[in-house]
Amino acid sequence: MRAPPPTCPATPLGPYESAQTAQNSYARVMSEVYANRRSRLRDHVNAAGTAAALVTRPANVRYLAAAAPQGAVLLLGRREDLLVCAGPPDDRPYEGRPDEHLRLHVLASHDGDAAVAAAGLAAGQDADSLAVEEHHLTVTRHRAVASVAPKLRLCDLGGAVEQLRVVKDEEEISCLRIGAEIADQALGELLESILVGRTERHLALELERRLVDHGADGPAFPTSVATGPHAGRRGHRPTDRRVEEGDFLSVCLGATYRGYRCEIGRTFVIGTSPADWQIQLYDLVFAAQRAGREALAPGAACRDVDRAARQVLDSAGYAEALPPLTGHGVGLEIDEDPQLGPSAMGKLDACVPVTVEPGVHLPGRGGVRIDDTLVVRPEADGGPELLTITTKELLAL
Amino acid sequence: MRAPPPTCPATPLGPYESAQTAQNSYARVMSEVYANRRSRLRDHVNAAGTAAALVTRPANVRYLAAAAPQGAVLLLGRREDLLVCAGPPDDRPYEGRPDEHLRLHVLASHDGDAAVAAAGLAAGQDADSLAVEEHHLTVTRHRAVASVAPKLRLCDLGGAVEQLRVVKDEEEISCLRIGAEIADQALGELLESILVGRTERHLALELERRLVDHGADGPAFPTSVATGPHAGRRGHRPTDRRVEEGDFLSVCLGATYRGYRCEIGRTFVIGTSPADWQIQLYDLVFAAQRAGREALAPGAACRDVDRAARQVLDSAGYAEALPPLTGHGVGLEIDEDPQLGPSAMGKLDACVPVTVEPGVHLPGRGGVRIDDTLVVRPEADGGPELLTITTKELLAL
Structure with a gap:
């Protein structure tokens, strides 16, 4: 732990x-x-x-x-x-x-x-x-x-x-925390291996095997690996496309541990030198995701958390490319209340685990998605607790 | 093909x-x-x-x-x-x-x-x-x-x-046939590898990876690998139990190909010399499964197909150990009509793909399950078409 x-x-x-x-x-x-x-x-x-x-x-x-x-x-x-x-x-x-x-x-x-x-x-x-x-x-x-x-x-x-089910007790959060640790481990090991030339499907299967190796009951949802023009798409189903130099590679996975499901998503660049547009898009989504994370607090309106992340992307001109939600609760199911979207009702409580996962996908070019699972905590307890701790710096692999 | x-x-x-x-x-x-x-x-x-x-x-x-x-x-x-x-x-x-x-x-x-x-x-x-x-x-x-x-x-x-959806056209059957071929290949490769000491979960993941390697969209259902006392249990979820000498090992898997799902199940013995009770139980389930397969014909009542398989096991004293169904239709879902059970209504038609999958599980000891996917065909066309062709001889691995 x-x-x-x-x-x-x-x-x-x-x-x-x-x-x-x-x-x-x-x-x-x-x-x-x-x-x-x-x-x-x-x-x-x-x-x-x-x-x-x-x-x-x-x-x-x-x-x-x-x-x-x-x-x-x-x-x-x-x-x-x-x-x-x-x-x-x-x-x-x-x-x-x-x-x-x-x-x-x-x-x-x-x-x-x-x-x-x-x-x-x-x-x-x-x-x-x-x-x-x-x-x-x-x-x-x-x-x-x-x-x-x-x-x-x-x-x-x-x-x-x-x-x-919305507010979790510490036993439930502990299961989520262990699941997040397992997902971090599986992802970390994948990043140490050679990626160029491997297909999305094989990378996804490899990640799922590693989740189980590290003690997960199984994947929390079908693992998503998206390369090149697929990158950044929410819920992309892996295909036979192979990783190429210059690609964005976005990965979204999660472990189920004692029934509890967490989620982590990261985007990487393949090759030594990311293109300017890739760096700019990454920085933008990162800023949006950070704004969403920082808006998490007991008493915050769900729609305000969504707006914090969304307006960063909106104001950069990506309003059309945005998903309906920028986050959701997790627990015994991977998609629970609360929903973090523009029309969401209600406020966050302490001890509610949620994802914050804005992304931008540009058809034909690819995109970026960054996804963490966090637990809402009061300021006095140090603010939101990040469960998925893999770095969010842009890694060139 | x-x-x-x-x-x-x-x-x-x-x-x-x-x-x-x-x-x-x-x-x-x-x-x-x-x-x-x-x-x-x-x-x-x-x-x-x-x-x-x-x-x-x-x-x-x-x-x-x-x-x-x-x-x-x-x-x-x-x-x-x-x-x-x-x-x-x-x-x-x-x-x-x-x-x-x-x-x-x-x-x-x-x-x-x-x-x-x-x-x-x-x-x-x-x-x-x-x-x-x-x-x-x-x-x-x-x-x-x-x-x-x-x-x-x-x-x-x-x-x-x-x-x-019950009666399939040749295009649908062709998808099932390719799926069955993929499942046969994945199973065949597993049998060539060393099994003792590996866990049920790892064997199941390995099979699922091989299904995808050979061109499946994915597994048709969660792959079941059951060793020792778990063997022969329908729908057993793989655990961390390792394969041991003398075990029964039963495996049930299937491929999805262009959306169509097939199923194959086999039981093996680990080690060079199966015990007498293992040989007897295997022969019995094999006889029941053959009786079920041989009862498949256009116009046969679904309950009569079930009865053909079931009475072999019943008369050997295993009435209590039997599952509610001995087979079911397959197609876009892994469990479709018709249902082959004692209270099933209706008759079989030509071009209906079904499983025949009797099994016996003895609590604490394990058991045997043999499962094929076949297409009902008229006698004039050679009778039922077996899609899953892996041998049903008792293999000692």
């Missing part, structure tokens, strides 16, 4: 405990963490006048139950919480084990829908209403849930669990 | 054309293929009394439009078909380009929902009803679609596009 993390609300483990102590207390405290999350959700649900809730979105199930076996759903019941599984939960590494204090209910038939079964169980616990995730359930599945328990009034849970 | 393919209905390219001829006629005939698919869907929709249809499931969009850019939906309109895209379609390799004869409609705002915009466009074409994919649209999205065009009566398109 690199910098000792500043303290945060809802910290289950003190940041300075030794690895051994942490190991011992891990199981004990984590079960409390999950129970506490469920309790906060239950308060929200009950305050809305609903007796029970059905959580189906896998990342939400994992957040509340420690694991989301394939097809499993979480029922916050009127009398008891149940993790309803379509089959016996596999012993899947890197996906966690269900919280031991949560009762498992395993369907007898393999091809049943756990959401439908859970609605039946909710009715069996005398609930008269059930909040469901309408942004996740399909119309067909919602109809099946409704028809298994016709007396149950279904209502919308909305993004309640996603909102709980 | 290996065996010359027997002819099939709706063959867009003759099987014996040279590569050059095929290249030249490819663009010309493919556009007709997509237009023909949309025309068949339109007939279905109109026969149900509906004016227009909105296709949102990405594999379905790709099937009808040649490509499914991120967030894009297909509107089969009353007057015109439109591919509605959330942004300008990226030049994404391996994902195809939209059919040139289909008009693109690109949303002005990046964060709009193409499905909602398409509903507005359908109403603008004076449609009074719109069939939507209720098994794919979430409740929230369905509500947004309904509210943008309140006079449009929404109804369920159901699995109409999935049903069209």
Whole structure:
């Protein structure tokens, strides 16, 4: 682990405990963490006048139950919480084990829908209403849930669990920090190898292998390697184009560690002497990215962080070339709330990890993208905590 | 390409054309293929009394439009078909380009929902009803679609596009055949290397790299490598366990080629002399898998194919250890209709590619899984066409 993390609300483990102590207390405290999350959700649900809730979105199930076996759903019941599984939960590494204090209910038939079964169980616990995730359930599945328990009034849970997930505890941030360290290592090793002549696809595969070598569960998202005219494109899928002298090379990767996903993006120049336009474009995107990072603070409006980065590029005449967002939250999913864009609502809190990733892509020429994962921290704690520490100087490789 | 393919209905390219001829006629005939698919869907929709249809499931969009850019939906309109895209379609390799004869409609705002915009466009074409994919649209999205065009009566398109996708044309089968050849090559190369001491995760990454080396777009699904007590488990996620002498080693992988996904699974023994129980279990699963393959024929009931494989294992006392399905269709998705299981409905047609993949896993000991991709063909054409030709003899490595 690199910098000792500043303290945060809802910290289950003190940041300075030794690895051994942490190991011992891990199981004990984590079960409390999950129970506490469920309790906060239950308060929200009950305050809305609903007796029970059905959580189906896998990342939400994992957040509340420690694991989301394939097809499993979480029922916050009127009398008891149940993790309803379509089959016996596999012993899947890197996906966690269900919280031991949560009762498992395993369907007898393999091809049943756990959401439908859970609605039946909710009715069996005398609930008269059930909040469901309408942004996740399909119309067909919602109809099946409704028809298994016709007396149950279904209502919308909305993004309640996603909102709980926005502010992270120190255990979650620690997973992100380790993931960022792994991504930094994988990227650093790649930069030491010979790049000219290798294809985008092979470089991407090489990076993903190194992520796993260094202990990642796997890549956090499909690794993007973009050369020459592709460079700087957000979400570019690697092709068979080979790295050439004079290219911009932009790389975006991330590690998943204990389910938590981080992101780093860097742009390099291939060859000894970058062209003037490359230096100018790089300096500009760097300035935009720094402005975005410096705008991160508890209480800052999400759209103001976006504007800080965007206006640097706008005023240089690149308004058209800009992506819809300049950053987003990360956690159990690679793209979470908050969204840092011109129409984003809301303000940042402390202990919210976000990316800051402005870029410019000039069709036919290429471009630059610089992407960090940071944790919003108050000024008193030293300001935003940078998790992805690979240098942002323009490296000529 | 290996065996010359027997002819099939709706063959867009003759099987014996040279590569050059095929290249030249490819663009010309493919556009007709997509237009023909949309025309068949339109007939279905109109026969149900509906004016227009909105296709949102990405594999379905790709099937009808040649490509499914991120967030894009297909509107089969009353007057015109439109591919509605959330942004300008990226030049994404391996994902195809939209059919040139289909008009693109690109949303002005990046964060709009193409499905909602398409509903507005359908109403603008004076449609009074719109069939939507209720098994794919979430409740929230369905509500947004309904509210943008309140006079449009929404109804369920159901699995109409999935049903069209079941029987493949020779162009699709040719993509599957090439994908299977790539998977065979990757597997064959792995078997020539030293395995003892390597972890499941590294073997899986190595296989995925070789798939790409040999021309795959990417893996068709997460490659599964299972050693010792993990062997034979369907969908096992690779761990850090290392291959040991005496282990069963089961591997399941597949290549995506031009969007089409195939699957092969094999089980090996590590070391020179398999134990008696290993030989017996292998022979049993092999017999079950052969029985399943031999049951594949146009007109055969899906459940009878399953039963053919399953009863071999049942009668040996492994009823409890069996998976819910012994095979499934493959194509643009790795798990398509038909499903080969005890409660499956329907019959097989010619030119339907399916997997046959029975397996037995004994907790704590390991097991065997053998998995092929085959195309159902009539007896007159030589019976089922085996796409994955790696030997199924028990190899001791």
